[in-house]
Amino acid sequence: MKVIIVGGVAGGASCAARLRRLDEQAEILMVERGPFVSYANCGLPYHVGNVIEHESDLLVANEELFRRHFAVDCRTGCEAIGISPQDKTVQLRNVATGDVSTEPYDKLVLSPGAASVRPPLPGIDLPGIFQVRPVPDAREIREWIERGTSFLAGMEKYSGFQTVRPAMRAVVVGGGFIGLEMAENLVRRGFDVTVLEMADQVLTPLDREYGRLVEDFLGLHGVHVVVNDGVAGFEQAEDDSLTMSTQSGTSYPADLVILALGVRPDTTLAQMAGIEIGERGGIRVDEHMRTSNPDIFAVGDAVEVRDFVTGEWSLIALAGPANRQARIAADVIAGRDSSFREPRAPRSSSCSAPASRGPAPTRRRSTASVTPTTRRSTSTRTPTPGTTRGPSRSR
Ligand SMILES: Cc1cc2nc3c(=O)[nH]c(=O)nc-3n(C[C@H](O)[C@H](O)[C@H](O)COP(=O)(O)OP(=O)(O)OC[C@H]3O[C@@H](n4cnc5c(N)ncnc54)[C@H](O)[C@@H]3O)c2cc1C
Numbered sequence: 001m002k003v004i005i006v007g008g009v010a011g012g013a014s015c016a017a018r019l020r021r022l023d024e025q026a027e028i029l030m031v032e033r034g035p036f037v038s039y040a041n042c043g044l045p046y047h048v049g050n051v052i053e054h055e056s057d058l059l060v061a062n063e064e065l066f067r068r069h070f071a072v073d074c075r076t077g078c079e080a081i082g083i084s085p086q087d088k089t090v091q092l093r094n095v096a097t098g099d100v101s102t103e104p105y106d107k108l109v110l111s112p113g114a115a116s117v118r119p120p121l122p123g124i125d126l127p128g129i130f131q132v133r134p135v136p137d138a139r140e141i142r143e144w145i146e147r148g149t150s151f152l153a154g155m156e157k158y159s160g161f162q163t164v165r166p167a168m169r170a171v172v173v174g175g176g177f178i179g180l181e182m183a184e185n186l187v188r189r190g191f192d193v194t195v196l197e198m199a200d201q202v203l204t205p206l207d208r209e210y211g212r213l214v215e216d217f218l219g220l221h222g223v224h225v226v227v228n229d230g231v232a233g234f235e236q237a238e239d240d241s242l243t244m245s246t247q248s249g250t251s252y253p254a255d256l257v258i259l260a261l262g263v264r265p266d267t268t269l270a271q272m273a274g275i276e277i278g279e280r281g282g283i284r285v286d287e288h289m290r291t292s293n294p295d296i297f298a299v300g301d302a303v304e305v306r307d308f309v310t311g312e313w314s315l316i317a318l319a320g321p322a323n324r325q326a327r328i329a330a331d332v333i334a335g336r337d338s339s340f341r342e343p344r345a346p347r348s349s350s351c352s353a354p355a356s357r358g359p360a361p362t363r364r365r366s367t368a369s370v371t372p373t374t375r376r377s378t379s380t381r382t383p384t385p386g387t388t389r390g391p392s393r394s395r
Contacts, residue, residue, distance in 0.1 A: 001023070001025075001026050001027065001106045001107065001333075002026070002027040002028075002029070002104060002105050002106050002107075003019060003026055003027070003028050003029070003105065003106065003107045003108070003109065003333060004029045004030075004031070004080075004090050004103060004105040004107075004108050004109070005028065005029070005030040005031070005108075005109045005111065006031055006080040006090070006108070006109070006110050006111065006112055006269065007031075007032060007110065007111035007112045007113055007300070008030050008031070008032030008034075008036075008037030008038065008074065008076065009032070009034075009036075009037065009038060009039060009041065009111075009113065010038075010041065010111070010113075010300060010319045010322040010323055010326070011109075011111030011113075011299040011300030011301075011322040011323065011325060011326040012030055012032065012037070012109070012111035012300075012326070013030070013037055013038035013060075013061065013066075013326075014322070014323045014326035014327060014330075015109050015111065015299065015326035015327070015329055015330045016028055016030045016066065016070065016072045016074070016330075017070055017072075018326065018327045018330035018331070019330040019333060019334060020070045020071065020072060022330060022331065022334035022336070023333075023334045026333075026334075027073070028070075028071075028072045028073065029072075029073045029075070029103060029105075030066065030072055030073070030074045030075070031075050031078040031079070031080055031090075031092055032074075032075070032076045032077075032078065033076075033077065033078060033079035033080075033095055034076065034077075034134050034135075034136075035076055035077060035135070035136070036059060036062070036076065036134070036135050037061065037062065037063060037066065037074060037076060038059070038060045038061040038062070038066075039058045039059045039060060039135055040058045040059075040060060041133075041134075041319065042319060043057070043058050044058070044132050044133075044135065044137070044138040045132060045138075045178065045181035045182050045184070045185045046181070046185060047138045047142070048132070048138050048141050048142055048145075048182065048185050048186070048189070049184065049185025049186070049188040049189060050185075050188065050189065051185070051188070055135060055138075055139065058135060058138075059135075063075070063076050075092075077094065077095040077096055078092055078093070078094060078095065079092065079093045079095055080092055080269055081093045081100070082269075082272055083108065083269055083272055083273040083296075084273075085273050085274065085293050085295075085296065087104075088104055088105055088106070088108075088295065089102050089103060089104050089105070090102070090103050090105060090108065105295075106295065107295055107296075107297065107333045108295060108296045108297070109296075109297045109298070109299065109326075109329050109330075109333070110269060110270060110283065110291075110296065110297070110298040110299070110302060111298070111299050111300045111302065111322070111326065112266040112268070112269060112300075112302050113266055113300055113301045113302060114263035114264055114265050114266055114301035114302060114317055115133075115263060115264050115266050116131040116132075116133050116259065116261070116262075116263055117259075117261040117262045117263060117264055118131065118259060118261070119231075119261070121231060121232065121233045121234065122232075122233035122234065122235075123233050123234030123235055123236070123242075124233075124234060124259075126234050126235075126236050126242060127236075127240075128144065128236075128240075128241075128242050128254070128255065128256055128257060129234060129242070129257040129259065130144070130256070130257070130258055130259070131258070131259050131260075132178060132182060132258065132260065141256070141258075144256060145168075145189055145256065167190070167191075167192050168190065168191050168192070168255045168256065169191065169192045169193075169194070169241075169252075169253055169254050169255050169256075170183075170186045170191040170192070170193045170194070170254060170255065170256040170257070170258065171193075171194045171195075171196060171244050171252050171254040171256075171257050171258070172186070172193060172194070172195045172196070172257075172258045172260060173196050173231045173244075173257065173258065173259050173260060173261060174195075174196075174197065174259065174260035174261045174262065175195050175196075175197030175199070175201075175202030175203065175204075175225070175227070176202075176203065176204070176260060176262060177203070178260045179195060179197075179202075179258070179260035180195070180202060180203065180214070180218070182258045182260060183195050183218065183223050184221075186256070186258070187221055187222060187223060191255075191256065192222070192224075193222070193223045193224070194223070194224040194225075194226060194252055194254075195218065195223055195224070195225050195226065196226045196229060196230075196231060196244075196246065196252070197225070197226065197227045197228075197229075198227075198228070198229065198230040199227065199228075200227050200228050201215065201227055202214055202215055202218070202225060202227070215227075226246075226250075228248075229246045229247060229248045229250065230246060230247045231244060231245075231246055231247075232245045232246055232247050233245050234257065237253075241253060241254065241255050242254045242255070242256075242257055244257060263301060263317050264281060265280075265281055265282040265283065265301060265302045265303065265304070265315060266301075266302050267281070267282065267283055267302060270283045270291065270296075270298065270302070273293065273296065274293075275291045275292050275293055275296060275298075276291065276292035278304040278313050279304075279313055280304045280313050280314060280315050281304070281315070282302060282303045282304030282313075282315050283298040283302050283303045283304070284303075284304060284313075285297070285298050285299075285303045285304075285305065287306075287339035287340050288328065288329075288332045288338070288339050288340075289303070289325050289328050289329040289332065289340060290332070297329040297332070297333065298329075299322060299325035299326045299328075299329050300321075300322035300325060300326065301315075301316075301317040301322060303325070305321070305325075305340060308341055324340065325340055328340050
């Protein structure tokens with residue numbers, strides 16, 4: 001059986017590792033268009049903040065480890081550019097050379113993630129405006145922060161040699177989890193930070209009262225929080241600094257802007273393959289992570305799943321579900337009967353309705369043994385690829 005996995009970070013890497021554990025014989029090809037596989041997205045803001053000092057500490061596993069330890073044909077800098085469901089082939093492009101090749105598959109797993117929202121606003125492509133998605137984004141932000149200060153690199157750490165730099169100003173557009181993590185880390189880097197949020201509170205999944213507590217806490221750390229206002233555009237001043245204007249007509253000067261406006265499922269390949277896309281814009285999958293094509297699976301930020309509580313279709317852009325879904329796809333491909341947690345029945349408005357009493361029974365985890373990989377013995381513990389661990393925190 002040949003399995004091709006598109007995307008090599010949270011979902012893709014977890015799926016490859018799990019599948020190898022379940023099936024020693026499967027031919028597994030994992031392609032990733034970026035330069036890294038299996039890295040900690042969740043740590044990117046903390047790398048910007050220097051809490052995670054070295055880029056290498058973000059990398060959970062690498063191409064070499066997948067090849068040698070898991071016998072997975074892992075290719076970075078390799079983009080899937082087309083799927084032919086009839087022929088069961090995937091077209092691959094070498095990002096560096098542009099060479100295109102075709103690979104057949106028996107089963108295909110899509111874990112392409114999500115793309116950051118980047119509205120076509122005036123000035124959005126000006127230098128100094130960043131998003132935080134793959135590792136190179138964090139590298140660019142760090143370089144931007146440190147530009148012109150290379151001779152001082154590291155000097156701020158030494159108490160005997162303090163330098164005075166004008167306070168740098170940052171605007172973070174979007175008060176979600178990633179926006180606030182960036183605010184936290186930019187404060188750590190000495191920025192005067194403003195967070196702009198269009199809703200009437202930051203962290204909109206929280207109740208309003210809790211949102212206010214978070215805003216107060218940000219204020220204690222010197223972050224200016226502006227709610228009920230959206231970004232309208234950017235301009236560059238003569239000294240190269242930026243000015244962000246908002247829909248209410250207010251202007252904010254900035255040396256650095258971070259766009260943290262949310263993400264959209266990447267369904268490009270799925271659409272090419274004629275796979276069903278759901279009402280929330282994600283790839284529609286069943287509880288076994290199968291798409292509308294029975295030989296194609298999809299996991300992670302790109303899919304929509306039933307909300308556990310409401311039963312509604314929903315998008316969950318989090319690492320935990322991506323890893324879990326990836327394991328389920330691998331299980332099912334290896335012949336196991338695994339399924340993603342099914343939603344509870346929607347709550348009835350009647351208190352006496354049996355469906356509203358208590359949680360639905362959860363499925364017991366399968367206890368069948370897992371065949372360990374025996375291709376290479378190793379005395380050191382290998383990290384589990386696919387996880388995107390950052391500083392301890394859960395969502
Ligand atoms: C800054 C940041 C902080 C985060 N913090 C947290 C957190 O604290 N907790 C949490 O639970 N989640 C967090 N997340 C979200 C979490 O990282 C994602 O939910 C998770 O990585 C999704 O896994 P995925 O496999 O679907 O996509 P990804 O991990 O994004 O991987 C998708 C990969 O597919 C590749 N790809 C796409 N298309 C192709 C193609 N055609 N060919 C080849 N390769 C392709 C992409 O290059 C990408 O590397 C954070 C995300 C970010 C960006």
